[in-house]
Amino acid sequence: MLKQILYSKRLAPYIFILPFLITLAVFWVVPLGRSFVMSTQEVLYGQATFIGLDNYERLWRDSIFWKALYNSIRYMVLTIVLLVPIPLVLAAIVNSRIGSPRLKGFFKASMFVPALTSVVVAGIVFRLIFAESGSAMMNQVADFFGFGPVRWLREDLTGLTALLALALWRWAGVNMMYFIAGMQAIPSEYYEAAAMDGASKFRQFIHITVPNLKPTIVYVVTISVYGGLAMFLESFMLYAGNNSPNNQGLTVVGYLYRKGIEENNLGFASAVGVVLLVIVMAINITYLLASGTFKKEEV
Amino acid sequence: MATQQPTAAPVLxxxxxxxxxxxxxxxxxxxxxxxxxxxxxxxxxxxxxxxxLVPLVAIFVGTFQDGNEVIRRGMTFDVDLGGLSLDNYVLLFTDSGPYFRWFANTFLLTVVQVVGTLLVSSFVAYGFAMYDFKGKTLGFIMVLLVMTVPFEMLMLPLYVQVNDMGLADTYTVIVLPFLASAVTIFFFRQYFLGIPKELLEAGRVDGVTEFGIFFRIVLPITKPAMAAMAILNGMITWNNFLWPLLVLRSPEKFTLPIGLNTLLTPYGNNYELLIIGAFFSLIPILILFLAFQRFFIQGMTAGAVKG
Known part of the structure; x- marks a missing residue:
């Protein structure tokens, strides 16, 4: 009997994928299912009462939730605006034929290292770089340009600047690597033909590099969408906790953390989570459809 | 789809x-x-x-500065060279309280997580790569969905779930949900697709079981993929903050990121330890990076193999 199972080509694949199926069921489907249920309940001291869509209604009228959603979307859009073009241009420079390979290797390593830091360490360092005192690094930079000192983390837009600087520092190198890998797959004949026609390097970049990198760009944008909407820890570390002046650093996940973990209001927090999940899944399925995963994938 | 084999081609x-x-x-x-x-x-x-490199240099310089001064005035370009000392190093190695306990905890957790994740995820990936079976497409779409949904979406329900299961404050619950890691499964599947099926048939002819083929024939030739995924998962676990923050309660179980975060509280006099502790938490990863840069880059850009 056991022998039959061990040699069965029909059963084997199911046994191979079983750990994934169990993980999916126990740690994804069941919790998320309960999350939907809890979002229709008032959960207090372990007592759950069904209250229909009241949590969603409260959420709809909750100005702090809208602020958090606005902050998350703003951060997501701005990280995409920064973290696609800048790494793309850097990748093009590294990938050009001129220059020393050793220097480029050093450059790539220097850009990549920030991604190895934990959000805790990165947050601590950036909090200290963007400190309020006149002698803190960013205020020295501000002074050099003739303004400041700035109380970076007290004001909305300057706090956002610090957050974006942190994101740019940590992820520009990784995105650059994606683009370099994509560029190396573009046949060099394309560029040679364009050069023969007298196209400048800039026009080659716009008309050959960018269109041919479209799949990579779409991928990087997609992970930036998820990462941006789910951002929480960067803000949590930068503001040394989940509270920032006027909630300027509060994100949707931060609000979910506040309601669910800090205030133990599980029903309401679940509703926040469900709304966020619906947004992310809508984007996710759109992406999978657009990239043809459902059609082409011969799995 | 491109079944690019993510093995040999060095990114650098x-x-x-x-x-x-x-x-x-x-x-x-x-x-x-x-x-x-x-x-x-x-x-x-x-x-x-x-x-x-400025932030990294700044934290390195900070290890020689007075911690309270750094916290009060921020990190500066205007470093007082006369004020540099090895006091923090002395403190770290003589009187750093639980710091090295956190270090050891994190190390242990990372080793267990990496070994477990590599085994379980490659096992699953082999099923997806080498067999045709009913429900395979659906199953793999699930992998792709899990891979792209950020953990932040799951944290609250999962937290409630493990509390009910009585698993809060254990390492088991830190490791278990991530053994079948979607990114790792995805990466290994790509790799296995590049392995000739004849190899499997040869094993079957020799009377090896389906699982024997995986463990004895296929696993030994996946070392490059193992290296990339060991690095990726090792780094994720070493730096993991959110999930341990939710589930760990006992200070003696704290990991480095959790412990460092507790040093940020304004109570007590911990700032000397904060900067040097943060710096030392980077060192294992920096050393590995200098030695295995190629695998880091392969691992961390694993998602894009699909192109």
Missing amino acids: RPSPPDRDDRSRRTSRSEGLSPGAAAWVQAGFLVLIAAIS
Whole structure:
């Protein structure tokens, strides 16, 4: 009997994928299912009462939730605006034929290292770089340009600047690597033909590099969408906790953390989570459809 | 789809040297001679690299400064060289309280997580890569969905779930949900797709079981993929903050990120330890990075193999 199972080509694949199926069921489907249920309940001291869509209604009228959603979307859009073009241009420079390979290797390593830091360490360092005192690094930079000192983390837009600087520092190198890998797959004949026609390097970049990198760009944008909407820890570390002046650093996940973990209001927090999940899944399925995963994938 | 094998091709390939006259002619036609262009490029790259390294250099310099002073005034370009000392190092190695306990905890957790994740995830990936079976497409779409949904979406329900299961404050619950890691499964599947099926048939002819083929024939030839995924998962676990923050309660179980975060509280006098502790938490990863840069880059850009 056991022998039959061990040699069965029909059963084997199911046994191979079983750990994934169990993980999916126990740690994804069941919790998320309960999350939907809890979002229709008032959960207090372990007592759950069904209250229909009241949590969603409260959420709809909750100005702090809208602020958090606005902050998350703003951060997501701005990280995409920064973290696609800048790494793309850097990748093009590294990938050009001129220059020393050793220097480029050093450059790539220097850009990549920030991604190895934990959000805790990165947050601590950036909090200290963007400190309020006149002698803190960013205020020295501000002074050099003739303004400041700035109380970076007290004001909305300057706090956002610090957050974006942190994101740019940590992820520009990784995105650059994606683009370099994509560029190396573009046949060099394309560029040679364009050069023969007298196209400048800039026009080659716009008309050959960018269109041919479209799949990579779409991928990087997609992970930036998820990462941006789910951002929480960067803000949590930068503001040394989940509270920032006027909630300027509060994100949707931060609000979910506040309601669910800090205030133990599980029903309401679940509703926040469900709304966020619906947004992310809508984007996710759109992406999978657009990239043809459902059609082409011969799995 | 492209079944690019993510094995040998090093990402850090030196750029090809000028191969023909045509490319030289074009750069000349843009006004800068190739030599000058190379210098401009070099200057630019050095400048950007330097900016990128500033925060790391700052934290390194910070290990020699008075911690309370750094916290109060922030990190500065205007370092008082006379004020540098090894006091923090002395403190770290003589009187750092639980710091090395956190270090050891994190190390243990990372080793267990990496070994477990590599085994379980490659096992699952083999099923997806080597067999045709009913429900395979649906199953793999599930992998893709899990891979892209950020953990932050799951944290609250999962937290409630493990509390009910009585698993809060255990390492088991930190490790278990991530053994079948979607990214790792995805990466291994790509790798296995590049392995000739004849190898499996040869094993079957020799009377090896389906699982024996995986463990004895296929696993030994997946070392490059193992290396990339060991690095990726090792780094994720070493730096993991959110999930341990939710589930760990007992201070003696704290990991490095959790412990460092507790040093941020304004109570007590921990700032000397904060900077040097943060710096030392980076060292294992930096050493591994210098030794295995290629695998880091392969691992961390694993999602894009699909192209």
